[in-house]
Each structure stands twice: as structure tokens, then as C-alpha cells.
Amino acid sequence: GAVVSQHPSWVICKSGTSVKIECRSLDFQATTMFWYRQFPKQSLMLMATSNEGSKATYEQGVEKDKFLINHASLTLSTLTVTSAHPEDSSFYICSARDQAGAREQFFGPGTRLTVL
Amino acid sequence: QKEVEQNSGPLSVPEGAIASLNCTYSDRVSQSFFWYRQYSGKSPELIMSIYSNGDKEDGRFTAQLNKASQYVSLLIRDSQPSDSATYLCAVRKLTGGGNKLTFGTGTQLKVEL
Numbered sequence: 001g002a003v004v005s006q007h008p009s010w011v012i013c014k015s016g017t018s019v020k021i022e023c024r025s026l027d028f029q030a031t032t033m034f035w036y037r038q039f040p041k042q043s044l045m046l047m048a049t050s051n052e053g054s055k056a057t058y059e060q061g062v063e064k065d066k067f068l069i070n071h072a073s074l075t076l077s078t079l080t081v082t083s084a085h086p087e088d089s090s091f092y093i094c095s096a097r098d099q100a101g102a103r104e105q106f107f108g109p110g111t112r113l114t115v116l
Numbered sequence: 117q118k119e120v121e122q123n124s125g126p127l128s129v130p131e132g133a134i135a136s137l138n139c140t141y142s143d144r145v146s147q148s149f150f151w152y153r154q155y156s157g158k159s160p161e162l163i164m165s166i167y168s169n170g171d172k173e174d175g176r177f178t179a180q181l182n183k184a185s186q187y188v189s190l191l192i193r194d195s196q197p198s199d200s201a202t203y204l205c206a207v208r209k210l211t212g213g214g215n216k217l218t219f220g221t222g223t224q225l226k227v228e229l
Contacts, residue, residue: 034216043204043221044160093159103148103165103208105217110159
């Protein structure tokens with residue numbers, strides 16, 4: 001149980017285009033989903049927290065207009081990187097929690113974004 | 117001071133030995149502690165969670181928590197080459213923002229034949 005999927009697993013795009021990444025909880029309902037970014041040789045940095053049906057809460061320094069997060073259902077959250085630039089190239093990982101107050105987060109397999 | 121600190125390593129141990137990974141955290145209101153294993157190019161995988169002082173064992177893994185010293189560790193017994201990975205310590209504290217995890221930078225473990 002507690003499986004989280006992400007799609008796509010990798011994507012290459014041109015500078016200036018937008019990229020959408022999907023995060024799905026396959027066998028549970030995720031009340032909260034988290035989006036992380038990880039640059040090479042660095043740890044995971046939380047970008048934003050999203051709760052189903054409400055606006056995402058962004059971490060300090062993360063541009064909400066650039067990284068659009070939608071959590072429209074209890075099993076799906078999407079992250080759209082708008083007008084992507086090479087510095088946005090990173091490993092994007094989502095995680096999900098199955099109920100309010102639950103201690104554990106379950107991570108998706110990640111999406112490798114390369115912006116040319 | 118970083119919220120969660122780990123030695124980046126690499127920590128090299130021979131196969132069959134015990135690997136000891138350490139983590140300290142700065143915020144005393146931290147409540148839950150996690151160890152994740154991350155292979156290169158992959159996402160983190162939960163190995164252990166611990167919530168109260170003392171030891172928690174699961175197979176070859178033992179997590180140890182000392183809240184007074186703000187210290188959490190992970191012991192891996194009978195280390196195998198497949199244990200070679202980066203181990204991330206994560207801390208969760210209750211905040212108004214909804215139980216975020218804060219990660220350390222990870223310790224790279226190499227188990228040598």
C-alpha cells in the first residue's frame with residue numbers, strides 16, 4: 001500500500017515552455033501532498049504544501065506564479081513549471097500523506113526535468 | 117545553524133560490519149524523526165521512523181532517539197553492498213503550516229566488499 005506515482009519520469013523541454021508534472025496516490029486518498037526539488041548533491045527542499053481543494057502554501061523564496069500547484073482531487077496533484085529556464089532543471093519529487101495528522105509521507109519516484 | 121545536520125561522508129564500512137549514521141536537529145519542538153534511503157537518481161525510500169526516546173529495531177536497522185541531546189541515529193547491522201546509498205535524516209514538527217518534513221543533506225554510505 002501507500003504507492004505514489006509521478007508522470008512523466010523525465011522530461012526535456014526548451015527554455016520558455018511550460019511543463020506539467022502529475023503526482024497521484026494510487027491506493028489511498030491523499031489529504032496533503034508535498035512538492036520537493038532536489039539539485040545534484042543536495043538534499044530535498046520543500047517547495048510547497050497542497051491540500052485538496054485549497055490553495056497551496058509555498059515556502060519562502062518559491063515563486064507561486066512560476067510553480068503552479070493544483071490539488072483538485074484526493075488522488076491527484078499537479079505542478080506546472082511555467083516559462084521554464086535552465087536553472088529550473090532539477091529532480092522534482094512529490095510526496096503524499098494519507099490523512100490529517102498522519103506522521104509518514106510516501107514519496108513518488110520523481111521527475112527529472114532538463115530545460116535546454 | 118542548520119535545522120537538521122548530518123555528516124556528508126562518505127562513510128565507508130566493510131561488508132558485514134555495522135554502519136552508524138548520525139543526525140542532530142536544532143528545534144526542540146521536533147516530534148517525529150525519519151530515516152530515508154536514497155539511491156542515486158531515485159527518490160527517497162522510508163527506512164525507519166521513531167517518535168519516542170530509545171531504540172526501535174526493524175530487521176537489520178535500529179533507530180535511536182535522544183531528545184534531550186537532540187540526536188537521532190541509524191545503525192545498520194551486517195551491512196551489505198546493496199545498502200550503499202545516501203541516507204537522509206528528516207525531522208517533523210507540528211507547525212501552523214501542516215507538519216512539514218525538514219531534511220538533512222544526507223550521509224553517503226559505501227559498503228565495500
